[in-house]
Amino acid sequence: MTALAALVRRDIQVALRVGGGALIGVLFFLTVVVLMPFAVGPDLALLKKLGPAILWLGALLASLLTLDRLFAADHDDGSLDLLTMSRTPLELICLAKAVAHWLVAGLPLIVATPILGLLLNLDTDATVAVALTLLAGTPALTFTGMIGAALAVALRRGGLLLAVLVLPLSIPVLIFGVAAANAAVIEPAGFGAPFSILCALSLAGLVIGPLAAAASLRHGLD
Amino acid sequence: MRLTATGLRCVRGGREIFDGLDFMAEAGEALAVVGANGAGKTSLLRLIAGLIAPAGGTLALDGGGADLSVAERAHYLGHRDALKSALSVTENLAFWRAALGGATANLDTALKAVGLDHIADLPAAYLSAGQRRRLSIARLLAVRRPLWLLDEPTSSLDAGGQAMMADLMRDHLGGGGIIVAATHLPLGIAARQLRIGERVS
Amino acid sequence: MTLIDLANPTRFLSLTAKILPWLAGATALLLALGLYQSALAPDDYQQGATVKIMFIHVPNAWLSMFVWGVMSLSALGTLVWRHPLADVSAKAAAPIGAAFTFLALVTGSLWGRPMWGTYWEWDARLTSMLILFLMYLGLIALWRAVEDPSRAARAAAVLTLVGAINIPIIKFSVDWWNTLHQPASVLRIGGSTLDKAFLIPLLVMAVAFSLLFVTLHLAAMRNEILRRRVRALQMQQASLPRR
Numbered sequence: 226m227t228a229l230a231a232l233v234r235r236d237i238q239v240a241l242r243v244g245g246g247a248l249i250g251v252l253f254f255l256t257v258v259v260l261m262p263f264a265v266g267p268d269l270a271l272l273k274k275l276g277p278a279i280l281w282l283g284a285l286l287a288s289l290l291t292l293d294r295l296f297a298a299d300h301d302d303g304s305l306d307l308l309t310m311s312r313t314p315l316e317l318i319c320l321a322k323a324v325a326h327w328l329v330a331g332l333p334l335i336v337a338t339p340i341l342g343l344l345l346n347l348d349t350d351a352t353v354a355v356a357l358t359l360l361a362g363t364p365a366l367t368f369t370g371m372i373g374a375a376l377a378v379a380l381r382r383g384g385l386l387l388a389v390l391v392l393p394l395s396i397p398v399l400i401f402g403v404a405a406a407n408a409a410v411i412e413p414a415g416f417g418a419p420f421s422i423l424c425a426l427s428l429a430g431l432v433i434g435p436l437a438a439a440a441s442l443r444h445g446l447d
Numbered sequence: 448m449r450l451t452a453t454g455l456r457c458v459r460g461g462r463e464i465f466d467g468l469d470f471m472a473e474a475g476e477a478l479a480v481v482g483a484n485g486a487g488k489t490s491l492l493r494l495i496a497g498l499i500a501p502a503g504g505t506l507a508l509d510g511g512g513a514d515l516s517v518a519e520r521a522h523y524l525g526h527r528d529a530l531k532s533a534l535s536v537t538e539n540l541a542f543w544r545a546a547l548g549g550a551t552a553n554l555d556t557a558l559k560a561v562g563l564d565h566i567a568d569l570p571a572a573y574l575s576a577g578q579r580r581r582l583s584i585a586r587l588l589a590v591r592r593p594l595w596l597l598d599e600p601t602s603s604l605d606a607g608g609q610a611m612m613a614d615l616m617r618d619h620l621g622g623g624g625i626i627v628a629a630t631h632l633p634l635g636i637a638a639r640q641l642r643i644g645e646r647v648s
Numbered sequence: 649m650t651l652i653d654l655a656n657p658t659r660f661l662s663l664t665a666k667i668l669p670w671l672a673g674a675t676a677l678l679l680a681l682g683l684y685q686s687a688l689a690p691d692d693y694q695q696g697a698t699v700k701i702m703f704i705h706v707p708n709a710w711l712s713m714f715v716w717g718v719m720s721l722s723a724l725g726t727l728v729w730r731h732p733l734a735d736v737s738a739k740a741a742a743p744i745g746a747a748f749t750f751l752a753l754v755t756g757s758l759w760g761r762p763m764w765g766t767y768w769e770w771d772a773r774l775t776s777m778l779i780l781f782l783m784y785l786g787l788i789a790l791w792r793a794v795e796d797p798s799r800a801a802r803a804a805a806v807l808t809l810v811g812a813i814n815i816p817i818i819k820f821s822v823d824w825w826n827t828l829h830q831p832a833s834v835l836r837i838g839g840s841t842l843d844k845a846f847l848i849p850l851l852v853m854a855v856a857f858s859l860l861f862v863t864l865h866l867a868a869m870r871n872e873i874l875r876r877r878v879r880a881l882q883m884q885q886a887s888l889p890r891r
Binding site: 248249252255256259262263267269343344346 | 757766769770775778779785786789792793825
């Protein structure tokens with residue numbers, strides 16, 4: 226347990242001290258959302274309608290792109306070798322890394338959501354709904370993306386390959402996330418079902434993600 | 448305690464590195480793995496450390512914590528130092544002490560032994576190559592593991608550092624540890640030679 | 649006193665140590681005066697008391713662009729004249745510029761609330777300001793991403809100059825985009841002609857905020873110089889043999 230706590234702590238420290246890793250994710254999120262009105266026009270009624278979808282797309286891209294270096298940094302400096310030799314199972318190590326990443330890269334996106342909601346003319350209820358669905362759904366994105374990050378290390382490729390591998394896998398999260406957020410705005414009765422599925426996806430990711438990531442890391446090391 | 452390898456075979460990228468490798472090391476014994484570049488010295492160490500799966504043969508470390516794998520009882524000191532530049536010297540060492548788990552030793556003692564105690568609070572980014580090496584070596588002392596796998600342990604160390612490393616290795620062997628070191632340079636301790644890759648001239 | 653005299657960081661530190669208290673005092677006095685005058689200014693017949701947000705908003709908006717100008721000048725100093733304090737100045741100015749831009753955005757949206765009924769409208773001026781804010785944040789991220797300040801300085805200088813060239817283009821594009829989608833909004837920030845009763849407090853506030861910038865900038869430059877000295881000392885300490 227101390228080993229996992231130490232790993233979470235180290236990853237958070239490194240992320241906060243080096244180049245504002247967390248800050249860049251939020252900045253990317255902000256930029257993507259700000260770009261949308263330039264494409265669809267400054268029509269507030271339209272933006273309000275598209276708001277949840279825009280926020281979800283932005284959060285999806287931001288959380289996946291920051292995952293790129295999740296394992297690559299530890300692989301490059303040799304940390305990954307030593308982590309596999311620790312007495313803690315590699316699956317739990319992957320889980321701890323995912324948790325640390327979500328805390329520094331996922332959570333700030335949710336905190337930033339109300340401000341972006343303001344830009345997209347969302348009312349309070351809709352903003353809260355989007356933030357809530359992001360809170361339930363972004364762990365699933367992190368766990369799915371983690372598999373891609375592990376594969377990317379094993380294959381010694383990063384960047385776009387990661388996105389191509391992982392984006393299709395994250396479609397279900399996007400579907401139910403936007404569905405739940407929209408339901409909260411249009412007809413609150415329909416919120417429960419997609420939101421439950423979203424939570425289920427995160428829980429399933431919690432199990433599958435670390436297992437798959439550890440498996441691909443084991444094969445990827447040499 | 449005894450490290451035994453029988454008929455080890457290592458294949459990487461479709462190329463056979465070595466085959467039918469047998470060796471044995473008793474407690475308190477050091478093995479110096481020698482051979483030409485590309486003979487597979489690093490591969491052998493990584494194979495013992497569990498970082499490469501052997502293509503054949505068996506590897507066993509008998510005595511002392513038999514429920515643990517060989518890798519969980521071994522330290523690997525490789526070319527890459529596994530240090531985070533953003534963390535301080537102490538933070539780096541404290542992390543590995545917690546992450547590797549098992550029996551540990553005092554951080555200050557370990558840092559003093561490698562001669563880094565005076566800069567314990569500086570970020571690792573400011574360390575020279577030799578100092579980074581020393582910090583990696585401190586990891587071997589902060590967590591007690593019986594088998595040390597050392598890849599060119601004295602590289603980038605100055606004369607004082609090499610003498611220090613020799614002392615640390617002697618202490619480790621004296622405490623019943625085993626060392627397998629791949630090196631081109633003299634280790635500074637009595638070691639039995641294990642020559643690999645003879646067929647490649 | 650010339651730029652050459654200031655080139656020596658030690659001279660700069662001792663000089664600014666003398667100037668800064670006076671500057672801070674003058675800023676405080678002028679800000680107090682400006683706020684007092686703003687409070688006395690009459691309400692607008694159309695906008696009511698909301699118009700007084702202008703006294704904060706306009707100086708911040710003006711400074712948000714002025715600071716980019718200061719950074720561009722510093723960038724030239726880094727790239728062309730290789731002035732030793734140029735990158736210190738550029739680095740110190742970025743967060744301050746971002747803060748002014750942020751305040752301009754916040755006051756702008758507070759002003760817009762009673763006018764538009766929403767906190768945010770994709771008004772051409774506010775939108776340009778938002779893009780400027782994003783550019784400031786990107787620049788800060790760049791400064792933080794590179795560990796060695798002198799290497800970061802050149803990259804940041806190039807980005808600053810590219811930004812300086814791009815800002816008018818962005819401004820033009822956003823204006824065009826905005827008029828394309830919604831023909832002339834009813835009220836624009838600072839659009840109406842200014843009465844003398846508004847002009848004087850506004851000018852006082854503009855000068856006060858400019859002084860505030862100079863004070864903060866010099867203080868931030870001092871911090872940055874000291875931070876670099878600590879870094880240099882630590883690196884020196886790391887390379888010393890153990891006693």
